[in-house]
Amino acid sequence: MAREFVPVYTATSSSAFGDRKDVCTFAAVLAAAVAVAFSGLGDELPIDGHEALVARTADCMIQRRSMLTPILNNAYRLNKPPLNYWLAILADRLVYPDGRVSPFEARLPSALGGLLMACGVWIAGRVLYDRWTGLAAGFATTSSFGFAGYTHSAIPEMLYSGLCTAGLAAFIVAEFDRRKQRPRWAVSTNVMLGWLFLGLAGLAKGPQLPIIIVLGLWGFNARASGWRVASRNLQVAVGFPLFLVVWGWWYVYIAATVPQTDAVMVGGQLSKHWLPQLASLWRWCLPYPYYPVRAATLAAPWLVPYALGVVAPWLPGVNPDRATKRLWWLVVVAMAILSVPAHRRWYYLMPLLGVICLVSLVAFRAWGHSWGNRHPRGWRTLLGVHALLLGLACPLLAVQIGGKAPALSWGAAAMLAAACLFVAALLVCPTLPFLPNTQVEARIVLLLFCGVIVVSLALRNGKLLATDRSLVRRAFLARVGNEVAPADALFAGRGSWKVAQYYLHRDIPEPQPAKVRQAIKRERTVWLIDLDAAGPALEFRTHRLLYAVVLQTHGYRLLRVTAAAPVAEKPDSGPDGGAHGAGASRGESPNRPDNPAK
Numbered sequence: 001m002a003r004e005f006v007p008v009y010t011a012t013s014s015s016a017f018g019d020r021k022d023v024c025t026f027a028a029v030l031a032a033a034v035a036v037a038f039s040g041l042g043d044e045l046p047i048d049g050h051e052a053l054v055a056r057t058a059d060c061m062i063q064r065r066s067m068l069t070p071i072l073n074n075a076y077r078l079n080k081p082p083l084n085y086w087l088a089i090l091a092d093r094l095v096y097p098d099g100r101v102s103p104f105e106a107r108l109p110s111a112l113g114g115l116l117m118a119c120g121v122w123i124a125g126r127v128l129y130d131r132w133t134g135l136a137a138g139f140a141t142t143s144s145f146g147f148a149g150y151t152h153s154a155i156p157e158m159l160y161s162g163l164c165t166a167g168l169a170a171f172i173v174a175e176f177d178r179r180k181q182r183p184r185w186a187v188s189t190n191v192m193l194g195w196l197f198l199g200l201a202g203l204a205k206g207p208q209l210p211i212i213i214v215l216g217l218w219g220f221n222a223r224a225s226g227w228r229v230a231s232r233n234l235q236v237a238v239g240f241p242l243f244l245v246v247w248g249w250w251y252v253y254i255a256a257t258v259p260q261t262d263a264v265m266v267g268g269q270l271s272k273h274w275l276p277q278l279a280s281l282w283r284w285c286l287p288y289p290y291y292p293v294r295a296a297t298l299a300a301p302w303l304v305p306y307a308l309g310v311v312a313p314w315l316p317g318v319n320p321d322r323a324t325k326r327l328w329w330l331v332v333v334a335m336a337i338l339s340v341p342a343h344r345r346w347y348y349l350m351p352l353l354g355v356i357c358l359v360s361l362v363a364f365r366a367w368g369h370s371w372g373n374r375h376p377r378g379w380r381t382l383l384g385v386h387a388l389l390l391g392l393a394c395p396l397l398a399v400q401i402g403g404k405a406p407a408l409s410w411g412a413a414a415m416l417a418a419a420c421l422f423v424a425a426l427l428v429c430p431t432l433p434f435l436p437n438t439q440v441e442a443r444i445v446l447l448l449f450c451g452v453i454v455v456s457l458a459l460r461n462g463k464l465l466a467t468d469r470s471l472v473r474r475a476f477l478a479r480v481g482n483e484v485a486p487a488d489a490l491f492a493g494r495g496s497w498k499v500a501q502y503y504l505h506r507d508i509p510e511p512q513p514a515k516v517r518q519a520i521k522r523e524r525t526v527w528l529i530d531l532d533a534a535g536p537a538l539e540f541r542t543h544r545l546l547y548a549v550v551l552q553t554h555g556y557r558l559l560r561v562t563a564a565a566p567v568a569e570k571p572d573s574g575p576d577g578g579a580h581g582a583g584a585s586r587g588e589s590p591n592r593p594d595n596p597a598k
Contacts, residue, residue, distance in 0.1 A: 025131045026122055029138030032452045033118035036142045037111040037151040039459035043103045046470040051154035052502040053077070055106035058088040059505065062099050068253060073497070073507050076258055081250055083204040084109055084156035100505065106154035113162030114151035118142050120165035121354035127169075127176045128323045129362065132441045136365070137358040139448035140305065143455045145464075146298030146353045152465050157350045160205040164213060164351035167197030171217055171234070178233065188235065195239035199246025201351070207247055209351040212337060214243075216330040291335035294346040298353050299360065301390075301451065304382070308367050309360030315367060327359050361444070368440040383443050390447075390454050469554070473531060476556040477503040480529060483550060483558060489519040489526040496531035520545070520563050528559040 047055060057072045061082075070077040070085055087109035092101045095108070121141045125134030141147055150158040174190035198210035214234075221230030231237070292310055299306040312320055312328055320328070331352055338348050349356070368379060458464045481504050484490055491511035492500045501508045509515060511528055519526045528547070551558035 022126060022131055025126075025135040025138075026119070029118050029122045029135060029142070030115065032139055032142045032449075033115045033147075035456040036148055036452060036459065037114040039456045040462060040465070041104060041107055041111055041152055041459075044462065045103060045107075045152060045465060046474045047103050047106070047154070047499060047502055048470065049498040051103075051106060052498040054084060054154045054156070055088065055101045055103070056498070056502045058085045058092070058101045058106065059099075059502075060507075061085055062089055062092070062101070068250070069258065073501065073509065078254060078258070080156060080205060081203045081247070083200065084154075084159055087112075087159070088154070103154070107152060110153055110155070110158040111151045113159035114142075114147055116162030117147070117158070117165045117354050120162070120169035121358060123169040124165075124172050124354070125358050125361075127172050128358075132445065133358070133362060133365065136361045136441070136444050136448055137354070139445065139452055140299075140302050140357040140361055141354050143448060143451035144298060144302060144353065144357065145300045146347070146350055148455050148459060148464060150347070150350060152459065156205045157347055160201050160209070161350040161353060163197050163201035163204060164209050165354045167194045167201065167210065168213055168217075168355070170194035170197060175233070191233075191235050191239060192242065195235075195242045196246060199243040202243070202247030203250060209334070209348075210243070210247075212334050213330070213351075214240075216326075216333060220326045220329075289335075290344055291338060291346065291349060295335070295349045295356070297346055298349060299356055302357070302360065302448075304386070305360035305364035306356065308363040309356060312359060312363035315363060320363075320366075324359060324362050327355050331355055331359065365440060365444060368444065379440075380443075383447055387447055387450055390450050393454060393458075472554050473499065473556060474503060476531075476551065476553045476558075477529075479551055479553075480504065480558050484527050489523050490529070491516060491519075491526060492529040493531060496529050499531070500529050516545075516561065520561065524562065526561045528561050530557040530559060 053072065057070050057077050060071050061067060061069075064071060067086070067089070068082070070080075070082055088101050088106050091105040091108040092099070095105050096102065118138050118141055122134040122138040125137040147158075150161070170190050171194040174187050174194065177187045177190060198214065201207075201210050218230055218234055218236070221233055224230075225233075296303055296306055308315060309328075313325060331349075334349065334352055338344065371379060455464075477500055480500070484504075486506065490504075490506070490508055491497075492508045493511065497508045497510055508529070516526060516528075527550075546562045548560040548562070549557055550560050
């Protein structure tokens with residue numbers, strides 16, 4: 001017998017947009033976003049290497065009073081636009097104006113970008129489908145790994161993603177207003193807001209994903225009503241110049257004020273990364289679908305809805321409407337375009353995380369109606385097992401990081417009891433009267449709400465993001481600050497200088513041999529931070545230097561580097577051999593094969 005095709009809910013005509021139920025569901029999504037984004041966001045979570053670049057650059061901009069030209073380590077840092085730096089500086093002036101960007105202040109723009117993404121997802125789901133789709137998509141987005149991880153990171157990914165999602169939602173609302181024959185000024189306002197949000201996204205990281213979103217919307221409208229009508233609907237004649245002005249003025253300013261940067265920023269990236277890859281057509285046929293597989297990390301732990309969303313147009317029992325197909329094609333085309341450059345990173349799809357969750361939840365909901373009606377026991381078992389796993393994860397996530405004795409907190413115990421009750425409701429109760437009459441919607445929403453609480457509990461207790469090693473590294477760098485004077489010459493290894501610069505609040509160059517030799521000739525002694533397993537001493541094997549280990553904790557070392565004494569023919573024959581030279585407490589000549597500093 002052929003399967004019954006259950007149509008996906010097609011949208012908003014059943015009730016007025018903006019009634020009290022909409023306000024309640026929107027408030028629930030916003031509260032979930034706040035709970036996840038601000039749980040464990042403070043200074044207790046150590047800064048990692050990528051975050052240190054953003055936070056330290058903002059520090060340098062404050063110290064040098066250079067708000068338009070980012071500078072890091074006495075060099076221009078122009079590979080990222082400055083919007084994230086500006087917001088971190090503004091957070092410093094509003095939260096605790098001490099001239100130093102704290103970890104909380106550096107991550108605050110990302111947390112606010114997460115709230116913007118959650119609101120945009122709810123608006124898109126509510127306008128395209130109904131309020132319960134917006135609620136479920138909002139819960140799925142806020143409880144995903146991508147949202148939890150990048151709202152707690154100072155890098156501009158989440159701010160970029162929130163602005164892209166807000167721009168897409170503004171265009172969707174404008175299309176809805178146009179079909180409902182709302183006033184022309186309301187439609188134009190939403191369209192201009194969409195262009196403005198996408199322009200700000202370009203100023204946060206770059207115009208790549210905003211351009212993909214605009215071209216996708218333009219192409220969808222052109223296929224339905226022609227290019228002229230599509231251009232008029234999107235108001236390209238006014239909106240595209242607005243987009244260019246919002247994100248492009250800074251590039252023009254930098255090209256005009258900083259010498260030899262226009263070719264690097266504009267033509268360099270294009271010729272270095274994109275054009276050579278376009279010539280390699282085999283990159284379109286990857287050995288495996290990298291982005292569909294690897295991007296599943298962003299949607300975790302909701303992998304079942306994500307898998308259904310990836311194959312939604314061909315899924316038996318699902319009859320996608322036009323809006324779902326358009327969003328699906330937008331994600332697929334973005335995956336194909338991002339596969340062209342050599343640097344494929346799964347978090348490049350972060351701006352489309354909300355769209356992915358929305359399409360996945362629509363497919364999951366339709367599949368639940370089709371498959372769940374025929375196999376209700378299997379449907380309940382699937383949701384019940386997922387809820388039970390979330391409940392069992394609570395005791396593991398409730399222990400404070402760094403704690404020695406595991407203990408079950410009251411929050412974890414309450415969450416575990418709630419998860420068990422939810423499993424019982426899924427398996428026993430035929431209906432839940434206080435939620436929608438449809439069983440599928442009730443169970444999906446409860447399951448996703450369970451995930452929101454679990455993720456916020458994990459973040460509050462330092463799990464998922466912080467590690468014991470990062471805490472030890474922060475404590476070690478605090479000891480380095482007490483040992484090394486601000487005027488001393490200090491270097492750091494290739495993987496060390498980013499974090500060390502931030503926590504020590506000073507410029508720290510990488511230990512190039514020429515710079516180290518010049519510093520030793522000038523000051524006799526320099527300091528070297530080694531946070532890498534390989535150790536920076538390998539870079540100076542051909543130079544007569546002595547390494548004295550002053551501090552050492554869990555593989556992290558602070559080395560005092562001095563010039564070695566002349567090496568005799570027999571290094572072990574006397575004090576001049578270098579093994580027992582002055583100033584070396586644990587170091588030897590690096591020419592020795594048994595040098596422990598190597």
